[in-house]
Amino acid sequence: MRSTRRELLKLMAATGGALTASGLLISRTSTTSSAADAVPVADQMRLAPLVTPFQTAMPIPPVLRPVSVTSTTDTYVLPIKQASAEILPGTSTPVLTYGGTFPGPTIKARSGRRTVVRQVNQIADGTSMHLHGAVVDPANDGGPMDLIAPGASRTYTYTNQQVAATLWYHDHAHHVEAEHVYRGMSGLYLISDSNEASLPLPRGSYDVPVVVRDIGLNEDGTLYFDHLFNSRPQILVNGKPQPYFQVAARKYRLRILNGSNQRPFEFRLSTGDEFVQIASDRGLLSAPYTTTSVPLSPAERADIVVDFSRYPVGTSVVLKNSYFPAPGTEDIVRFDVVRTADDPSSVPARLAELPPTAAPTATRAFSLEFDDTTGDGTINGKLWDENRVDTTVRAGDTEIWEITNTHPFIPHNFHIHLVDFRVLDINGKPPTPGEAGLKDTVRVQAGETVRILVSFKYPHYGRYYYHCHLIDHSSMGMMANLDIVRA
Ligand code: C2O
Ligand code: CU
Numbered sequence: 001m002r003s004t005r006r007e008l009l010k011l012m013a014a015t016g017g018a019l020t021a022s023g024l025l026i027s028r029t030s031t032t033s034s035a036a037d038a039v040p041v042a043d044q045m046r047l048a049p050l051v052t053p054f055q056t057a058m059p060i061p062p063v064l065r066p067v068s069v070t071s072t073t074d075t076y077v078l079p080i081k082q083a084s085a086e087i088l089p090g091t092s093t094p095v096l097t098y099g100g101t102f103p104g105p106t107i108k109a110r111s112g113r114r115t116v117v118r119q120v121n122q123i124a125d126g127t128s129m130h131l132h133g134a135v136v137d138p139a140n141d142g143g144p145m146d147l148i149a150p151g152a153s154r155t156y157t158y159t160n161q162q163v164a165a166t167l168w169y170h171d172h173a174h175h176v177e178a179e180h181v182y183r184g185m186s187g188l189y190l191i192s193d194s195n196e197a198s199l200p201l202p203r204g205s206y207d208v209p210v211v212v213r214d215i216g217l218n219e220d221g222t223l224y225f226d227h228l229f230n231s232r233p234q235i236l237v238n239g240k241p242q243p244y245f246q247v248a249a250r251k252y253r254l255r256i257l258n259g260s261n262q263r264p265f266e267f268r269l270s271t272g273d274e275f276v277q278i279a280s281d282r283g284l285l286s287a288p289y290t291t292t293s294v295p296l297s298p299a300e301r302a303d304i305v306v307d308f309s310r311y312p313v314g315t316s317v318v319l320k321n322s323y324f325p326a327p328g329t330e331d332i333v334r335f336d337v338v339r340t341a342d343d344p345s346s347v348p349a350r351l352a353e354l355p356p357t358a359a360p361t362a363t364r365a366f367s368l369e370f371d372d373t374t375g376d377g378t379i380n381g382k383l384w385d386e387n388r389v390d391t392t393v394r395a396g397d398t399e400i401w402e403i404t405n406t407h408p409f410i411p412h413n414f415h416i417h418l419v420d421f422r423v424l425d426i427n428g429k430p431p432t433p434g435e436a437g438l439k440d441t442v443r444v445q446a447g448e449t450v451r452i453l454v455s456f457k458y459p460h461y462g463r464y465y466y467h468c469h470l471i472d473h474s475s476m477g478m479m480a481n482l483d484i485v486r487a
């Protein structure tokens, strides 16, 4: 089924139909003019030509330094401000940032230790920072209407009562989150724990964040923004266009985040060689998964270990994208093996003990619908309404959520705040080992039904959210409210 749909997309690309197909991945605002819709979008935009790949070194986002450290708490200051970034070589692009960098700085947290993030909103819009994947109370979850007004400040507290995982923070201010995140408002948040620290995995400078996203740049270097998929043809990694990264001939842990608003990726090595996936969204897998590809929809994470000792010094290996690779989006980052190095690291056969699953007491169905005529993305037929309670669950309960994407070719995904979940099956088939660990976002491809097992096991109560994480969709209403009540 999957490959049939992919063939369809390829066919549409070949015949020029891709513009129509991707035009359907858009907002209501973009569908107001049918005359404009008739014109291929690329003809309406003056996008800068794509950068020749591998001209720029891949930077590592800076690690944020705490302003204070006590025995229990690390405190950070992270102003929200406009800045400029050199995305195209020699050109400065105005961006919206956390702390002035594009993407934002990485926050390193430790399981069980408190992290406090103080923000001052120095931009013209209200903002709301959500820590995606965090086990956190509603007051610190960064809800869509829980805004930091322009000029105001806000403190978020994270208790990090969860296992080691690659999380990320991003704006969630309703209706503008897609544009805010697109313009730069996101960054990584890495939680470590004692189990992970006890494993001989690659660490330090061999543990490398790889934040992949797409973007559309005007010829003058400013960002082009609409809710269209095909207006974002330029791939960036850690804020730079299709960079290169010099590596030693040894193992590296790559923490891959799909930080795109809408673009799904499937990552492979140009050699076709295997690598080892060790973690998914919410932590280490129980055992390493040897594979040749890792698919990630927006907001999903995968940590992989690539062994560059297989390649002689002087060779290069490219991380490629094989998911609907529109021209120019095939190349992600080129790894240049430039030196040898000792490698005391290894990937043990057991990585983590996943929490036991409980028996479900209820099943709920969610339908992800996209109306081609109105451009509305809905969940169970409804656009998001802050005043409506969509789903109420009792803390402590375990449920099966059955999520169906009704569209013939538009992909969606599904994210729930607070909880992690397990994927039971996809169209009745078990997930790959790479998708069988702890997840908080799951792909729901066109026509698919995905069943997940969700335990509402955390001692937090109140208003949370679930939504499609193609955030152009959620920012237009493909989101719903989840109230967790005391049992
Ligand atoms: Cu990453 Cu509600 O979002
Ligand atoms: Cu989230």
Ligand code: CU
Binding pocket: 377, 411, 412, 413, 468, 469, 470, 473, 474, 478
């Ligand atoms: Cu969607």
